[in-house]
Amino acid sequence: MEKGVVISGFGGQGVMLAGELLAEAGKEEGKYVTFLPSYGPEMRGGTANCHVIVSDTTIASPIIGYPKAAIVLNLPSLDKYEPLMKKDGIIIINKTLVPREVKRDDVRVLQIDAQHVAEDLGNKKVVNMILLGAYVEIEKPVKIETLKNALKSYLTGRKAELIEVNERALEKGAEIARDFMGVK
Amino acid sequence: MEKGVVISGFGGQGVMLAGELLAEAGKEEGKYVTFLPSYGPEMRGGTANCHVIVSDTTIASPIIGYPKAAIVLNLPSLDKYEPLMKKDGIIIINKTLVPREVKRDDVRVLQIDAQHVAEDLGNKKVVNMILLGAYVEIEKPVKIETLKNALKSYLTGRKAELIEVNERALEKGAEIARDFMGVK
Amino acid sequence: MGEKLLMKGSEAIAEAAIRAGAMAFFGYPITPQNETPEYFSRRMPELGRVFLQAESEVAAINMVYGAACTGTRAITTSSSPGISLMQEGFSYIANTNVPCVVVNAMRGGPGLGDIAPAQADYFQATKGGGHGDYHSIVIAPHTVQEEADLMFDAFELADKYRIMVVVLVDGLLGQMMEPVEFKDWVDVKKFKTPEWATVGQGDRAQRNILISFDILAEGLEKMNLVLQNKYAKIRENEVRFEEYKMDDADYAITAFGTVARIAKTTIELARNEGIKIGLIRPITLYPFPEKVIENRASNVKFFFDTEMNEGQMLEDVKLAVNGKKPVYFHGRLGGIVPTAEEILDEFKKHLGG
């Protein structure tokens, strides 16, 4: 099974880290993975996105033309990816920064007030992990545990103290996703 | 009729001037002409040659692969062109600097002790004109008179005083050629 | 081989080059491949090898040329405009018969263009953007793993033929991360200064002179024939390509690098619809795999070439097909990467015919 996701938001929202982590976890589980970043034209700031594919077999194109899953951290990203989504695909949205509803009715939508959830967890910067946790719980490209392990190899040195809150964010996201799926 | 000649000798022997003059004269007579110089690899000195073609019709290649006529001012030039000459072609040789006979018996040969003839004319440097005069008299690509006119446009300013001796050299060459043809 | 690492292509290239025995890097920064020199700048000093940022690409290639004349494994990496500045150097290196490796992470052109992925330097790389009759071996990987693997081959081929090897990639293959497993380190302690190298005569009986000229045309023609013989050998022995699902294919896509990869997805999509397409992917762009294309011309109904340019490899495909079957084309320009779906749509336009 090939599972691809597009993660998209402002530069600085941790889009790349989330994507890399997912790819790293996939690799750790012995799967085929690709991680393709793409930056907007602006030097700094601007919108950034990445395409991550985790698969049991070789991956041809690393580009996801029409996503089955998208993690959307800001409004421009929703505007961009909503029309491209495959039918029945899932969009996971950072509700705090996306002040509109999804117009399509043939896709699944999970809105998370991630900015506030993150504040509750004690670190504004873990929005990306909350959304990633939710995605992984729903689509199961990798195990949450593997993600957590992967975190350790990314957050080293002075950043090691952030491991714990990031782990909790992943779990929180997963929990929200379970609720969501239960509701559905 | 297309008439081509190769003129070859040391740099400084006036090979290029003789060739250019012939081409200029051809042009003056309204003919098609090409003049193609080629220098040896050495920066200075070394052997130089040029190919001149005068014709009533357009000239295709300016290169003379197998000459019907050659003016040869030094030994290396004879060594180079003797084997390439067309049957019945004419080689006009500066005998003073070419201390050997022509080996082929299917070509015509005119040897002129040009260095000494030049000295007699009062200018060592007109060897090229003597040989050119002879060639023109034999093959008649242009009129001697036209050559003389052309001289005037080449020898200008301080060099104008050399016109006269060069004219005489052309005539002397022509005279030698007439004798040669008479003898034949 | 060791553990799998998740790495960017542009860094995998550097790491692979280092493991393959690159002893010196000379280069000048340019997007989209700055990670490559930056990686070298960290690793080479650690290993006691040479990293030098040159004042320009012109200087960089001439430093590579100097190092190559000592028989040392040397490399430079750049992107399109920088590569254009190296053309004189390439031509000198070719006629001096010295080995080196050059990576071009192609970006959108012409001119300043943009920094998006492109393939519009195919002609420049394969036909010789510099002056004179020369060629480099040109290799085009399409995955990060292949980028890593082919760096080893690049250095081997360079040394084997005393030739420049160009690794032609693009920003997508440079920015993308994939798990990669590196081949074993080449033992650089075994490297010997070759007999022909110019490092000072030392104990050699003869001094060495490495030049790219002969003032006599006769001599220069001989030098050219040496080159042409070498190229003939390379065409004979070093052609590499991948055939993908060609066995039962009714149609052949031809594509290299990034686009070849995307085309594999196109082929999946098509086969799901019952259209049997295969892919012929040249891995060496020079020497070009003309035989396989020529042979396949009897099996397929047509060829469909697709590239991120206006149709460059297309000419080599056509030369190989030589009129036996139609060759169609789809290309995107200026850094636009086509999608698998788009390629399929374009392909289908020719099915009627």
Added chain:
Amino acid sequence: MGEKLLMKGSEAIAEAAIRAGAMAFFGYPITPQNETPEYFSRRMPELGRVFLQAESEVAAINMVYGAACTGTRAITTSSSPGISLMQEGFSYIANTNVPCVVVNAMRGGPGLGDIAPAQADYFQATKGGGHGDYHSIVIAPHTVQEEADLMFDAFELADKYRIMVVVLVDGLLGQMMEPVEFKDWVDVKKFKTPEWATVGQGDRAQRNILISFDILAEGLEKMNLVLQNKYAKIRENEVRFEEYKMDDADYAITAFGTVARIAKTTIELARNEGIKIGLIRPITLYPFPEKVIENRASNVKFFFDTEMNEGQMLEDVKLAVNGKKPVYFHGRLGGIVPTAEEILDEFKKHLGG
């Protein structure tokens, strides 16, 4: 037209360029074409025009680029290694859509090579030695008169399409003298600064910006499409060639420049022996006269391409013939000029077939 002058090709080029309205020359000396800049250095100041010896070919082409952006007729001339150094500049000029003229008096390569005549920069000139999908119009005269005539066309075409025009010659065509008659002087007083030129905004409503980039791939693709449309128009309208004795020909020689000229003698020699050969001589190498070759493929038994290189135009000939007839080749390398007799001998080897 005026009187006939006996002139060297390299000087006729300069004189013709001046009469055609070249207002600025920027260049760097290199054999075998030093007479061209030297001629400019004498004449341009006399006429109040610009002659500037640049510090290098890289600088020279960028000076031309600057002058071209003001819509001024500007020219540079060089030979193979110098032209290689200009490749980045060429690519910028192409994508900025500004007009200029470049003369390449090709010499033996690769590398330092020699100073003898050669034709081994055909690929570089026609396929784009710089990066990206671009083309220049490439013209190849074969007599001094044609060199003089085509300089006028070169400037006209450059202005008409806002494109770089390359005049591709060699040392033989430069050193050779022939009578030449120049076309009438272009009245440079009538030249106007074009609307698009960057000379300061002045009274214009909008300021002008001339650049070769767009940071967005979508925008750059559009810029590329502008180029491709222009090239399509040029391929439509500007193809030039000479057919020589093709009407009754059983065989066609294809050749350009110096070799085409020699081939005419070959054809005389052959016809004396009763072999009916004709010549198709591309005058524009880009756009290439593919139609005429394609059409003649039905008449002739085979094509025989001959060049002073390893077979470069040969590829374009083959693409045009597209497998309909055999295409044979004879080439000399490194600055050797073939003789008419030699070409005939080589040609005859294929008569058996």
Added chain:
Amino acid sequence: MDLKVIVNEERCKSCGLCVNICPKHVLRISDKINSKGYYPVELFDNENCISCGFCYLVCPDMAIAEVKKPEFVK
């Protein structure tokens, strides 16, 4: 209110250079947010501004649109 320093809030990038240089400490980063996500600077104490223009001089983003000085009536 006639401010001595006119800030073009959309242009300000909150770099703080003007705040840092102001000899009278009358500038600060505001808590408004502009469309690019920056918190523009504001003159919070017009009174004490001496119209020295330092803020204008160091601003790299032309966000200090104008600096004015009161004219004294003779």
Added chain:
Amino acid sequence: MDLKVIVNEERCKSCGLCVNICPKHVLRISDKINSKGYYPVELFDNENCISCGFCYLVCPDMAIAEVKKPEFVK
């Protein structure tokens, strides 16, 4: 005859730089001709040569092969 200055006649190009520099005026262009067509220099007055080596120093063609000085017996 043991000359103080050994001229390699084949290498000499008759440039005259040595003749010009020689403080003792003991060199001159000879009327021999070498295989390249040059008239090589000759030391015509060995006696008066002071072995200063100036000729060697200025010769651009290594045609002054050697300069020797008589040794005085103590």
Added chain:
Amino acid sequence: MKTIYKVPSAITSRDTTYCPGCTHGVAHRIVAELLDETGLTKKTVIVWPVGCSVFGYYFIGTDALIAAHGRACAMATGIKRVHPESFVMTYQGDGDLASIGIAETVHAAARGENITTVFINNGNYGMTGGQMSPTTLIGQVTTTSPYGRKPELNGFPLHVPEMLATMDGPAYIARGALDNPQHINQAKKFIQKAFTAQQKRLGYSLVELVSTCPTNWKMTPVESIERVKREVLPIFPLGEFRAVKGVE
């Protein structure tokens, strides 16, 4: 109230693309002020470089081009020679001018080309992500000098004005800085003199401006300004290095 400072009209309405606190913008503004003051705007052609200021033509409203990386002086020469009445400026970074473009700079100076160069020295390659440049300080860590610039490997910072001042061609050569109001005013004065040099056809003029790159220096804008004073200016002293008669 009297307006004493106002954004010059040669500045367009487009917001800069520079990072917050990057002093490229200050250089733009003083150039634009001088264009306003001299009335040169509509006679001016600016040759922009490849570097962070590649978008400069967005912000200063004159006729404009972008040169190939490093070739601005050559391109400007081409323009000025055929249009001597145009006012021709290049705006270049330290990578562009001092590394890849040093030949074109030295020779424009040697020829006494009547063009003006504004040279932004921020000690690294901003646009490409902070690599070492010829003006990077000894010990400075950049993405290609990860262990700090070492003299034995990378040599020493290049002092372009000092070098060019040894020549006869340039009419005016100076170095200013953009770190505080006094220096900014001085820098403007320097550029004004450079403009004069060109207008009077006295030869080449160049003003180096010590600038900041907060992003790649990995500092806040204010820290960057402080670094300039503390570390950069001691190595790159300010002042005029050459001014021929007539420049004022």
Added chain:
Amino acid sequence: MKTIYKVPSAITSRDTTYCPGCTHGVAHRIVAELLDETGLTKKTVIVWPVGCSVFGYYFIGTDALIAAHGRACAMATGIKRVHPESFVMTYQGDGDLASIGIAETVHAAARGENITTVFINNGNYGMTGGQMSPTTLIGQVTTTSPYGRKPELNGFPLHVPEMLATMDGPAYIARGALDNPQHINQAKKFIQKAFTAQQKRLGYSLVELVSTCPTNWKMTPVESIERVKREVLPIFPLGEFRAVKGVE
């Protein structure tokens, strides 16, 4: 009799291809003498230029290469970095070094590259037939300055040592001449110091040698020598411009 001068053994048996009286040959001989004296011949790689001395490897018997025109310092850098134990020299003309190759020269100097450059300044492009070069004198007629070099068109002669001496990278910079025995001896001393700089790894070393080009100057060899003294040396003064501690 005692031999006091003898053609050095680093000189090959091949006759030079230079024009009669061209002082390129003198430069070759003193380099060869120093190779003999220092015993460096078999450790040496000479990077020859494109220019009249393109055939230099015929005459000095060391490992040799020919760089692309102007790129000798870059090529030499490539060699020296990977083979620091080799003795690496470039030999370049004024067109090669000061015009097309000025960037490579300036940066080799700035980096303090441990290589040695012998720089033959004959005031024109000898090999290509006498075009103007950066060191052509004001007023000098060449094939591309047919009305004499004019400062307002072509700027001023470039003084490479003076320029490089403003930098911290070079260990030794000097200018000598080849017009008379005293100058030739001095020039040899300069080159010897340059060799020392490299052997001690002190940084870049360059010796400019004012040379002649009788052919393109259209003078006899003796007249050329006299012109050097009369016209060239007043503009190109001899001496040492930079010598760091340890160079002797």
